[in-house]
Amino acid sequence: MLINQTIITDIKTIIAQSKDKAIRAVDHQRTLMYWHIGKLIFEEEQDGKERTDYGTYLIKYISEKLQPEFGSGFSIRQINLYRQLYRTFPIVHALRAQLSWT
Template structure:
């Protein structure tokens, strides 16, 4: 039986395209997740409290609570970066139109 050899090429292209779309979708969701985390931290830290002391406590507390379950992506340094990320891009629509998670965190 003869098999059209282009089927292999076509299927490989479908697989590659699907993988790329999945990566982009995950990148997009990670970007939004980090932005929303940063926003929530910023909102909590600016309710008239002593900013420096409370902010330091809050970040440390969040890291202690989140890192055991979600891993090193929630260490003190990373959580500070999420907050800074929100402060840099306070409008989420502008954010995801310009950047993806891999552009931000892998560079």
């Protein structure tokens, strides 16, 4: 029985492309999650609170509540970065175009 010798190469290509697409989809969703978290924090801070003190307290509080369950991705530093992501890119639909690595 003759077997097309390129079938394994073709299957490997399909697997590699599918893995790449899955990684990109996860990365995109993670970026959207960070953006939405940053938006919530920014909006909460801007709701008439004293910005400096309240913002510092809010981010620390969020980190203390989320980090035990979700890990180091929710450290004070990371949460500040999520807030900064929203402030830098306030239009969610523009994220993919503006962030070339996505």
